[in-house]
Amino acid sequence: MAGRFITLEGIDGAGKSTHLAWLVEYLRAQGKTVIQTREPGGTPLSERLRELLLSEPMHLETEALLMFAARREHLERVIWPALERGEWVVCDRFTDASFAYQGGGRGLADEKLALLERWVQGDFAPDLTLLFDLPIELAAQRMQGAARALDRFERETLDFHARVRAAYLARAAAHPARIRIIDASCSIEEIQKQLEEIISSV
Ligand SMILES: Nc1ncnc2c1ncn2[C@@H]1O[C@H](COP(=O)(O)OP(=O)(O)O)[C@@H](O)[C@H]1O
Ligand SMILES: [Mg+2]
Numbered sequence: 029m030a031g032r033f034i035t036l037e038g039i040d041g042a043g044k045s046t047h048l049a050w051l052v053e054y055l056r057a058q059g060k061t062v063i064q065t066r067e068p069g070g071t072p073l074s075e076r077l078r079e080l081l082l083s084e085p086m087h088l089e090t091e092a093l094l095m096f097a098a099r100r101e102h103l104e105r106v107i108w109p110a111l112e113r114g115e116w117v118v119c120d121r122f123t124d125a126s127f128a129y130q131g132g133g134r135g136l137a138d139e140k141l142a143l144l145e146r147w148v149q150g151d152f153a154p155d156l157t158l159l160f161d162l163p164i165e166l167a168a169q170r171m172q173g174a175a176r177a178l179d180r181f182e183r184e185t186l187d188f189h190a191r192v193r194a195a196y197l198a199r200a201a202a203h204p205a206r207i208r209i210i211d212a213s214c215s216i217e218e219i220q221k222q223l224e225e226i227i228s229s230v
Contacts, residue, residue: 132195
């Protein structure tokens with residue numbers, strides 16, 4: 029039985045972490061071996077890069093390069109070996125987030141990101157990407173409910189998050205077979221129903 033690589037994307041507060049936990053349990057209940065991971069992060073080194081990325085001010089291109097450096101490590105040590113073993117890998121954010129945040133949010137040219145994408149992962153892409161989409165104001169409200177300190181990206185302006193959201197939607201339009209848009213303004217139960225339907229067709 030072949031493994032699958034599923035990524036969850038969307039602006040901060042969209043519900044990725046909430047539904048990732050549910051999805052992992054759902055897949056395990058179906059007897060699948062599932063690895064739950066995240067980006068930036070997923071290996072000891074990549075988690076250290078994550079700490080820097082989420083806290084340390086840096087040049088935009090440094091940020092993009094570190095994101096892809098963390099990704100290279102993650103692919104090599106976690107994602108590819110798991111898929112080779114036939115396991116499922118469910119990942120909180122992946123390359124679409126680089127296009128959305130470093131591209132849309134910060135304005136790095138798509139060509140540079142596409143170059144890094146090709147260098148780091150070749151033709152490799154997720155089998156399925158779930159894009160949690162909702163108005164930025166609603167996402168901001170949900171973030172306020174979360175009782176923890178905001179990171180360097182979460183503290184960005186509404187304008188920044190609007191550009192990130194638009195870049196995600198453009199990415200979905202460019203990759204309609206891979207990226208499924210989830211209406212994340214729905215209730216958690218309604219979203220789980222949407223996810224069950226989508227997953228049954230992967
Ligand atoms: N569909 C939903 N309806 C209401 N609240 C939600 C929904 N999805 C997530 N939340 C809440 O919104 C907050 C942000 O969700 P989270 O999963 O952490 O988002 P993300 O990981 O995308 O930043 C959490 O407090 C979560 O409980
Ligand atoms: Mg999260």
